[in-house]
Structures are given as structure tokens and as C-alpha cells.
Amino acid sequence: MLELRHLRTLLALQETGSVSLAAERVFLTQSALSHQLKQLEAYYQQPLFERKTQPLRFTLAGERLLALAREVLDKVAAAEREVARIRQGEAGELRVAVECHTCFDWLMPAMDSFRQHWPAVELDIVSGFHADPVGLLLTRRADLAIVSEAEPQAGIVHQPLFAYEMVGIVARDHPLAAKKVWQAQDFAAETLIHYPVPDEMLDLWRKVLLPAGVSPLRRTSELTVAIIQLVASRRGVAALPFWAVKPYLERGYVVARQIGEQGLSSELYAALRSEDAGLAYMQDFLATVRERSFATLPGLTVLEG
The missing domain is CATH 3.40.190.10 (Periplasmic binding protein-like II)
Known part of the structure; x- marks a missing residue:
């Protein structure tokens, strides 16, 4: 009965404190997420959280499953990174350029987490503020740019971060x-x-x-x-x-x-060269940015690509 999608739902509930925001986080409608939770509660024959609290509060049973979610999903993510390293190798270079003055509030914690996962990847911030960070990608002076608009450009792909x-x-x-x-x-x-x-x-x-x-x-x-x-x-x-x-x-x-x-x-996207979009460490960096940002910054919403 218990699947990874259920564990991700429980984590989203804990981080957002709201069924509606959690549904957005895991790309479900609110009714679909509510149905998923009712199935879980029917299976375990007890409530997993108190519905009339704000923010939402887990019951003892819910807290136990939440602890399981943290443990299991961390191990799944670690295993997926190991498989990616086997396939693509561990080393690389990731130079990040930013166009926003407030990016560092969430970028630095994400970079710290990423370094623990990919110690052989040379991670750096291209110094200074850049009005045209995508230009740095095209001239190979940066490998990823944080931008506020996903403007179509040859050789560049945009990955949504958050709104x-x-x-x-x-x-x-x-x-x-x-x-x-x-x-x-x-x-x-x-x-x-x-x-x-x-x-x-x-x-x-x-x-x-x-x-x-x-x-x-x-x-x-x-x-x-x-x-x-x-x-x-x-x-x-x-x-x-x-x-x-x-x-x-x-x-x-x-x-x-x-x-x-x-x-x-407002929106934030990651711009990167098309040829680099499939690199495992690049995708893991983007996933880390989203995970850390949603867990620590108030008021974020999911930005669909």
C-alpha cells in the first residue's frame, strides 16, 4: 500500500502545512491528494493528521510515517545519485551566474548541500552581478544561469525553479x-x-x-x-x-x-546549455535548489515548465 508517492506527499504536507499547497508541490489536484490521504488513513485505520489545525499538525501515526518518508526518500535520492555517477562519472564543472540580488539567500544553502552529494564537481559562482547571464553560457564563462524570464534562445534550455x-x-x-x-x-x-x-x-x-x-x-x-x-x-x-x-x-x-x-x-528559471541539460549533477543541482528553497523560504509556489 505504501508507495514513494505517498511518502513525498507526507513530506510536502509537513513542509507546506497545507493540503492545497502540498497538492501543488506534488503536481496533484487538491481532491486527488485528499483522496490519496483518505486511502492511506483507511489502510492504517487511523487519522494521520488533524484537519482543523493551521498549520496542519500530524498525529503520532502520521509523525511515524513522516519519519519514514525522510529516511527512505533520502536513501532513494542517494542511490539515484550513485547510479548517475556510475553512468556519467563524478567529476565536472558547474559555474553559476545570477541576475538577481536576492538569489544568495537561497542559493548558498543549496550549494552547501550539493557539495556533499558531488564533492568532485567544481562548484563556483561567477563573481559580480550580470545583466546578461545567458551570454556567459554561450561564451562558456558559466554553466548555469539564474534568470527571471525563459526567453527562447538557440542552444539554451530553461528549467523552472519556483515562483x-x-x-x-x-x-x-x-x-x-x-x-x-x-x-x-x-x-x-x-x-x-x-x-x-x-x-x-x-x-x-x-x-x-x-x-x-x-x-x-x-x-x-x-x-x-x-x-x-x-x-x-x-x-x-x-x-x-x-x-x-x-x-x-x-x-x-x-x-x-x-x-x-x-x-x-515573479519567477525564477535555470538556464543552461542544451548539451549539458542531461548531466546528472546538473539535474541534481536543480533538484537540490528546489528542495532547499521550498523547505526554507515562505510563500513559494510551483513553477511549471
């Missing part, structure tokens, strides 16, 4: 703090503080402000903490990933508000 919400942040005593949802016009009279990148790399500009014809005053800063400090001092407003600003929200430095009626969603 996340961009939120507007403002000082607690700013007039915009009273609005739960911001529209493009709310930025018109403000100073927009953002990273020093081209406009086309700013999702707020590309998806919200430009279509509405809104062009606020600008100010740039390289560091997230500096942007937070400027916003808290009422020098302007900003739009940043929810997971990047959550620690500052918890300390009460600033407040966050939804941008647009549906929220402002």
Missing part, C-alpha cells in the same frame, strides 16, 4: 500602509527604491508600472538591508520578494502590502 510573490514595502506610518492592496497609481507620487538593474529586469516596472504609464522618481541601492532602511526612514517605497523581507516584517521595521488584485508574481 514567489513580490510585495510592496513601506514605513509603518506612511499613508500607503493603510491600503491593503496597491495599484500602479499608488506609486506615482512616491520615490521607488530598487536595485541598480535595467528596467526590463524589474517585475514591478515591467508588469505593473509600464502598462499603466506610471513613472515614479527613482533611487537605487545594492543591498536589501539598505533598501529596507531607506523605506523605514520614509525615503521611498520598494517592491521586494516576500521571503526576503519577512524577517524585517517580523521585527516591525516596515510593513508589506499586496501589489495588484491578484498579487505580483
